[in-house]
Amino acid sequence: MKTMTPYDAIGEALAEEMRRDATVLAFGEGIATKRHDLVAEFGAARIRNTPLAEGIIAGTAAGAAATGLRPVVDLLFAPFLTFAMDELVNSAGKLRFLSGGQFSFPMVALAMTGAGWGVGAQHNHNVEAWFAHSPGLKVVMPSTAADFKGLLKSSIRDDNPVAFFLDVALLHAPGEVPEGEHVVPLGKAAIRRTGSDVTLVSYAKTVLGCLAAAETLAAEGISAEVIDLRTIKPWDEEAVLASVKKTGRLVVVHEASRTAGFGAEIAATVAEKAFEALRAPIVRLAGPDAPAASSWVLEQAFVPQADAIAGAARTAVARAMVLATA
Amino acid sequence: MKTMTPYDAIGEALAEEMRRDATVLAFGEGIATKRHDLVAEFGAARIRNTPLAEGIIAGTAAGAAATGLRPVVDLLFAPFLTFAMDELVNSAGKLRFLSGGQFSFPMVALAMTGAGWGVGAQHNHNVEAWFAHSPGLKVVMPSTAADFKGLLKSSIRDDNPVAFFLDVALLHAPGEVPEGEHVVPLGKAAIRRTGSDVTLVSYAKTVLGCLAAAETLAAEGISAEVIDLRTIKPWDEEAVLASVKKTGRLVVVHEASRTAGFGAEIAATVAEKAFEALRAPIVRLAGPDAPAASSWVLEQAFVPQADAIAGAARTAVARAMVLATA
Amino acid sequence: MQLIRSFEERSAASFAEGRSPGTCTCVGQEASAVGVVAALREDDLILTNHRSAGHLLARGADPGRLMAEVMGRATGYCGGKSGTLHVSAKELGVILTSTIVGGELSLAPGVALSVSMKGGDEIVTCFFGDGAACEGIFHEALNLAAVWKLPVLFVCENNEWQAFVHRRETMLTDDIASRASAYGIEGRTVDGNDVEAVLAAATEAAAKVRATRMPFLLETKTYRLRGHFEPDDQGYVDKAELASWKARDPIAALRASLLESGALTAGGAAAIERRVAERLDAAFTFAADSPWPSLDELTTHVYA
Amino acid sequence: MQLIRSFEERSAASFAEGRSPGTCTCVGQEASAVGVVAALREDDLILTNHRSAGHLLARGADPGRLMAEVMGRATGYCGGKSGTLHVSAKELGVILTSTIVGGELSLAPGVALSVSMKGGDEIVTCFFGDGAACEGIFHEALNLAAVWKLPVLFVCENNEWQAFVHRRETMLTDDIASRASAYGIEGRTVDGNDVEAVLAAATEAAAKVRATRMPFLLETKTYRLRGHFEPDDQGYVDKAELASWKARDPIAALRASLLESGALTAGGAAAIERRVAERLDAAFTFAADSPWPSLDELTTHVYA
Numbered sequence A, B: 001m002k003t004m005t006p007y008d009a010i011g012e013a014l015a016e017e018m019r020r021d022a023t024v025l026a027f028g029e030g031i032a033t034k035r036h037d038l039v040a041e042f043g044a045a046r047i048r049n050t051p052l053a054e055g056i057i058a059g060t061a062a063g064a065a066a067t068g069l070r071p072v073v074d075l076l077f078a079p080f081l082t083f084a085m086d087e088l089v090n091s092a093g094k095l096r097f098l099s100g101g102q103f104s105f106p107m108v109a110l111a112m113t114g115a116g117w118g119v120g121a122q123h124n125h126n127v128e129a130w131f132a133h134s135p136g137l138k139v140v141m142p143s144t145a146a147d148f149k150g151l152l153k154s155s156i157r158d159d160n161p162v163a164f165f166l167d168v169a170l171l172h173a174p175g176e177v178p179e180g181e182h183v184v185p186l187g188k189a190a191i192r193r194t195g196s197d198v199t200l201v202s203y204a205k206t207v208l209g210c211l212a213a214a215e216t217l218a219a220e221g222i223s224a225e226v227i228d229l230r231t232i233k234p235w236d237e238e239a240v241l242a243s244v245k246k247t248g249r250l251v252v253v254h255e256a257s258r259t260a261g262f263g264a265e266i267a268a269t270v271a272e273k274a275f276e277a278l279r280a281p282i283v284r285l286a287g288p289d290a291p292a293a294s295s296w297v298l299e300q301a302f303v304p305q306a307d308a309i310a311g312a313a314r315t316a317v318a319r320a321m322v323l324a325t326a
Numbered sequence C, D: 001m002q003l004i005r006s007f008e009e010r011s012a013a014s015f016a017e018g019r020s021p022g023t024c025t026c027v028g029q030e031a032s033a034v035g036v037v038a039a040l041r042e043d044d045l046i047l048t049n050h051r052s053a054g055h056l057l058a059r060g061a062d063p064g065r066l067m068a069e070v071m072g073r074a075t076g077y078c079g080g081k082s083g084t085l086h087v088s089a090k091e092l093g094v095i096l097t098s099t100i101v102g103g104e105l106s107l108a109p110g111v112a113l114s115v116s117m118k119g120g121d122e123i124v125t126c127f128f129g130d131g132a133a134c135e136g137i138f139h140e141a142l143n144l145a146a147v148w149k150l151p152v153l154f155v156c157e158n159n160e161w162q163a164f165v166h167r168r169e170t171m172l173t174d175d176i177a178s179r180a181s182a183y184g185i186e187g188r189t190v191d192g193n194d195v196e197a198v199l200a201a202a203t204e205a206a207a208k209v210r211a212t213r214m215p216f217l218l219e220t221k222t223y224r225l226r227g228h229f230e231p232d233d234q235g236y237v238d239k240a241e242l243a244s245w246k247a248r249d250p251i252a253a254l255r256a257s258l259l260e261s262g263a264l265t266a267g268g269a270a271a272i273e274r275r276v277a278e279r280l281d282a283a284f285t286f287a288a289d290s291p292w293p294s295l296d297e298l299t300t301h302v303y304a
C-alpha cells in the first residue's frame, strides 16, 4: 500500500493506461498545464489543452472513440456538462444503438462535483442521476483513493462511454492505494462494513457519513451494514438486495437532490424486489430540492450528515420492532 | 365542450394568454411559420422564428423572463434540449437562488417526445426525470386535450420556468376541451378512474394504457384506480399516497426508461410514506434501458402496453392475497 | 444524380401511398452530393446528417438496403434501428450520422483526430446545412479543427432553408464560407447546382486539406426543391424563389449540357433512366419484402 | 480603478490569511472595466461573469456588501448564496451574473429583447472573456442579437488567458473583434489598458448601439496580472510576457500621465490611496463581522 490523494491516483491511472495502450489520450481545458508530468512522458499529442468549449471536447472524444482511440476528457465541473449533453447523451449514448451496433464509444468524461469548495450550484451540482437515466452510458462515482484509481482504469478499458464523477471533498484527501496493477471492476459495490440490523447504501462523500453513523450505532448495539455503490450504472443490485434481505431495513444516502435522485432508483428496486424482506419503510436522506449555495455554512448543511443518518437508521430499527410485535 | 386536438389546444392557450397579458411572447424554430394565425393576431414581434440554435433560444427566454417578459419557447423535440441545458438548468433553474431571490424566470419550454413518429432516439427520448431532478424547474406532461390547454395556461402564468413535454402520440388526436376560460392548476393529479384494489399511476400516453387495463381488470372483478399525474414536478404526492393507502397496491407506468425514471421517485416516496399500507411489492412498468428505435415495430414495443399493465396489477392483487393469508 | 433523384422521388411517392415513413429528401441538391463525394478518395471518411441519401448513394450505397433502413427493416444498413434520419454505413466510410442538427459537426474533428494520430493521409468530409451553421457547435468544431490542425473538409450545403425557416431569417450575411476567416482557415463558395463546378472546387479543397492537414470550409449554394420532410406542401415557400431554382435544376442542367456537348445522346439518357428505374424497382421490392427486426432488438447494441 | 485594485489585492491577502474564500481577481484589467462602465448611462443594464468585481465596483457597488458576498455572509448582495462567482446587484443594473463561461452571453440577448419590447432606449452591456468567445454560445448570441436587432454592446475582455490555458492555444487569430463581420455587425479592438482609449471607444460603441439598436462587438486587449483564481502561483505563465504586461499596468500608466499633465499631484494621489484604504478597512470589517445566513436559506428562493 502507498498513500496518495485521489487526484494523484487519477494521474497514476492515466499514466499506466497510456503506457499500456497507445490509443489512450486525454484532453480538456488545462489538463496539459496541470498534468505536465504526463505531457513530459507522453507528448503533447496525447495530453492536450483545448479551447474553452465543452461541447466540442465531448464531441471530439465521441468521434475519436468511434474510430479507434480511447479518449479521456476532463470537463472540469459537473454543471459544465450541460454544454456537452448532446455529445454525451445523443451521440456517445445512442449512436451505437441507432447504427445497429456499427460503432462503440470507449471514452471517459471526468467531472468534479459536490460540496467542499464553496463556489455554489454552477460548480456543485450532483447530476449522476441524469446520466444513469441516459441509455448507453455508464456512471462511476468513487469514494476512496484506491477506487479512484482502479475504477478509472476500468473505465478507460471499458468499451462504453463512462461519466466519471469526482467528489471535490475527497479529491485531495490522501488514502491508501495498493501497489502495482490495481483494477476495480465496474458494477461491483464494496461492503465497507458488515452489519445485520440496517443497510446503509451510499456512494462518494456520504459513504464517510454512513461509516461514521455506523460507528455511533454500533456503540448503541445497532449493527449497520454500509454499502458503497462505487458504480451508479450499472449498479450492484445483487449486493444491495442481499443485504436488505438480511437486515430488513434500508437507508439510502446521497448528496444529490432528493427528487428523482439515484436513491429513488435504489429504493424503488428494493420496494419491488425485496418487499417481503422489508421490516420498515425505506428512508432516503439526500440534499434538498434546491441549488447549492456558496456560503460555507449552507454548503455544508446541504449534505446529509452522520447524525441524520444514524437517526434514520435508529427510527428504521425501532419501527421494525413495532411492526414485528404488532 | 368543444373537440380539438392538443396541438390546437396549445394554439388556443397561447392566443388567450397573449391576449390577456402583453408580456407573453413565443419563439422557436418555425413557430411563426406553423402558427401564422398567431402572427396575424399578435404581430411578428410576439411570435418569432429563430435561428437554429436551441441554446440561445432558451437563454434568450431566460434573460427576457428575468426582465419582465413571459416567453414560451418551442424547442421542438426533447433530445434537442441537450443543447439548451445550461440555459434551462444553470440559468433559469439556479440564478433565482444564487442571486438571493433577485430574479424570477416565468418561462415555458415546449418539447415533443415519445413514440409515434418512427424517427428514433434522437427525436424520441423521455427526459422529464432530468428536469424533475433539476431544482428550480417545474415539469408538466399532459395526457388530454383539455389539460394541454389548461396546464399550458397555468405554466405561462407561473413565475417559474416550466419544462412542458408534449407526447407526440397524443398531439393530433382530438379530445374535448371546455368552452371559455379553462385553467388547470400545476401540481394537481387527476383521478381518471376510481377503484379500490390497485392504484395505477401514470402520465402522458401511458395513461391511456392504464385506462384500457383498468377496463380489462374490471371485467375480472379487479377495481383499479387510475391516477394521471399531469404535473411531474411538483407532483401530487397527496393524491397518490391517499390512493395507495386505500388500495394497498401500486403499479407505476411510464414510457421513459425505467432506470432512474420518474417512476422511481413515485415508488420510493410510497415505500417511505405509505409503507404500512402496502400489501404487495410496488411494480414499475417502463421503457427499457435503451434508446428508442425508429422501426415502427420496435418503437411500439418500447411503450408499456395495457396487457402488461393489467398483468402487473393482477400479480399485485394476487400477491397481496397470499401475504394476507400467510 | 439520376439515381439519387429517382430514389428520393420514389421514396416520397411510397410515403404518399402509406408504404414507407416520411423522409428529408435531397431533391435539388444532387449536384452538391455527387460533386463532393466524387472528389474524395475511397478511404476518406464522410459524416452526414438527416438529409443523407445523396451522400450515401453517391458513395455507392445499395438503394435496397437504404430503403429497407428507411422502412425500419432488419436488412437496412442499421438493422432498421436508425430509420431514415441517421443512416450510417461504416463499410462505405459513411459514419456517425446524427440527426441532431450540428451532431455531424461535433463528431467530425474527433474522427479526424483518429486519422491524424494514426498518421494516415485520409481526410474527413463533414456535410452540414446552413441551419447547422447557426448552432454553436459549428463555431466550436471549426475552431477546434483549426487549432488542432485536423484534416476536415467542412461542406456546408446551403439550401436556403432550415426546416420551415428561411435562411434569411437566421443570419444577416449571405455567405457562410466567409466565416472561415474567423477561425484562421480558408473557405470558398461554389454554385452547388453545377456538378462540374462542385467537383472542381471540392477536388481542390480536398487536395488542400490532404496536403496541409488543415480544415477547409466549402459552401455549396443550392436549394431544397421538395419540402423539408415528407409530406410538405411548401405552402410557406415563396413561389418566385422556388420557380427560379426549379429553372436551375442541377440534373436538367447537366443533361442539357451533356446533350449539347454530345457527351450524352437522347438514347443514352433514356437508357440511364431505364437502368435507374430497374434498379430502384428491385430495391424497393427488396425493402418492402424484408422482415421487421425481431423484438429482441429492443435492447441489443445498447452497451458494447 | 484604485478602489478595484485595492479591493482585489486585499481580497487576495484576506484569502491567503484564511479569512475569505478564493476569488477570480481582475488585477490588471481595471481600465477595461472602468472605461466601459463610465461610457454607459445609469439605466443601461450590465451582465458580467466570474471576474466581476471591477464591473460591480465601477458601477458603484458597495465594497462592504461585495466582500460580504464573497465571504458568504447574509449581508452580501445575494445573501451569501452566490459567493464570489455570480454576484448580481439588480439595484445597480448589474444582473444575471453567471459563472458558467458563456452564461452571460446566453442571457444578454433576452435582456435586450425586454428592453426592445418595452420600447426603451437603454442598451445592454455584456462583459465576457476571450475564453467565452470559444464557446458555441458566443456564436449563437451574436448571431441572434444581429438578426433580431438587439441593442447589446458585447465587450470581450481579452486578457490572453482562459484559466490555465493561453489564448494562443485556443484560436489561430489574434483578434476576436474581427469575428463581428461573420454576423454582419461592427466590431473594434481597443487597448484595454488605456482607460481613456477604452472610454472613448466604448462611448462611441454605446452611442452606435443606442442609435441603431444593433449589437456591437468591442474587444479590450488587456492582461490578467494575478492568477486565474486565488491561490495561483502563475508558475505556468511565461515570465517575459507577464513582465511586459506588468510594465503596462493600467493604473501606473494613468497615474503617470495624470501627474505629468498636472491633473493630479503626488499629494492628491496619496489622498486617493488613503481614502480607498479607509473605505476598504471599513468594508472588510463590515463583511467579516456580518452574520452567516440562517440555515432556512438552504431552501428559500428556489421557487417563486
Ligand SMILES: Cc1ncc(C[n+]2csc(CCOP(=O)(O)OP(=O)(O)O)c2C)c(N)n1
Pocket (backbone or CB within 6 Å): B029, B052, B054, B076, B080, B083, C024, C050, C051, C099, C100, C101, C102, C128, C129, C130, C131, C132, C133, C159, C161, C162, C163, C224
Ligand atoms: C438540434 C436540432 N434542432 C432542430 C432539429 C429539427 N430539424 C431537423 S432538420 C432541421 C433544419 C436543418 O436545416 P439545415 O441545417 O439547413 O439542413 P437542411 O435540412 O436544410 O438540409 C431542423 C430544424 C434537429 N433535428 N436538431
Ligand SMILES: Cc1ncc(C[n+]2csc(CCOP(=O)(O)OP(=O)(O)O)c2C)c(N)n1
Pocket (backbone or CB within 6 Å): A029, A052, A054, A076, A080, A083, D024, D050, D051, D099, D100, D101, D102, D128, D129, D130, D131, D132, D133, D159, D161, D162, D163, D224
Ligand atoms: C462552461 C464553463 N467551462 C469552464 C469553466 C471554468 N472556468 C472558469 S473561468 C475559466 C476561464 C475563462 O476564460 P475567459 O472567458 O477568457 O475569462 P477570464 O477568466 O480570462 O476573465 C474557466 C475555464 C466555467 N466556469 N464554465
Ligand SMILES: [Mg+2]
Pocket (backbone or CB within 6 Å): C129, C130, C131, C157, C158, C159, C160, C161, C162, C163
Ligand atoms: Mg438548409
Ligand SMILES: [Mg+2]
Pocket (backbone or CB within 6 Å): D129, D130, D131, D157, D158, D159, D160, D161, D162, D163
Ligand atoms: Mg481570458
